[in-house]
Amino acid sequence: MSAQSRTVLLVGDRFAGFAVHEGVFTVSQFREQLPLLGAVRAGGEHTLVRAGQGVTAPEWAALRETAARHGLQESLEFHFPHPALSPRQEVHKHQSQNTLIADLRQEQAGRFVADLRLHADNELLLDHQTGQHVQGMVAVEAARQMFLAVSERYYANRYPDRSYYYVIDSMNTAFENFLFPLDATVEFLTLRAETDDPERLSFAADISVHQAGRRAALTTVTYTAFEPALIESKETKRARFAVDHTVSAPARVLVAA
Structure with a gap:
């Protein structure tokens, strides 16, 4: 220049x-x-x-x-960067504008990095965007998509003939700095990856969002990947219980003033 x-x-x-x-x-x-x-x-x-x-x-x-x-x-x-968005089967999103993870790569054993990509029409921005910073739920959703993408691409690929349903066991996010609508990265650090049983994969990870040399948010998450048939059976049984409990409970009657 x-x-x-x-x-x-x-x-x-x-x-x-x-x-x-x-x-x-x-x-x-x-x-x-x-x-x-x-x-x-x-x-x-x-x-x-x-x-x-x-x-x-x-x-x-x-x-x-x-x-x-x-x-x-x-x-x-x-x-203008042209990031390679994680495909929908990795982040479990049907519409590309809702995908937050791009250019996912492995930096070293157990450590993965991606670029944060925030589309103007992302579902999290449609109803609430005030001030200068990006709302905190973006960092939470980025962490969720990051653990899905990393697990699908680098761990569940051990069993290419299987698909998995992911269930969060615990998830805690600490917000340390404002996140602004500029370049940012998402980092995944594997704390535990138990993948020997193909019917049940178990993980723990620290997922952080970084911008301008500072950490904006840190999410610690534990989660389990099940075969769909197993989780669908449990889900159906518990959904049936919730329905039966609701219809058997006395209805609340609203009286007009």
Whole structure:
């Protein structure tokens, strides 16, 4: 880059509260700035445009097209990662916008790392997003998806002809720092992995979310993977008990005032 250079960060419009900082724009704000940048491009400034969380691929492509229309190809460098999302059979999500785990890899024995990817239309953002930080339930759900993805890819693959139903035995999350809509990683540290019995796999793990050199959240979880037939039988029996108990209990009568 030349001496005259700067970096700006883009976040999805849903994170407008975070765009109060210098050098941070929502997609819509930056789109409005592009004609102004075109008017002053003769100044020779080079700008690296980096995507944070909540920026979609179609939005990114539209920004690049708009920049080209204003003759900004040389002065703007767009950096948009294309993470390899964990497939739905690993994170147990049907819709890709709800997948939080990307570029999952094994760093060393028992330690796995992934990038946090937060889509603008993630189910956890649709009804509540205030302030500058990402709500804590995102870190909790990221931990849940991380243990599913790690278990499916690196442990349950020992039995490729079987599928598993995962049950959380205990889960505790400590929030240590705010998580913001920027790059973040999710780390999985295996505390226990009992996989000799193919009908019942048992695990314990520490799962942490990291951003800007700090740990944002730490989740300690124990969970068990069962064959679907076994858990479905127990689930059906207990569901039947709950139904019978409910219909046999006296009904609450609401009297209009």
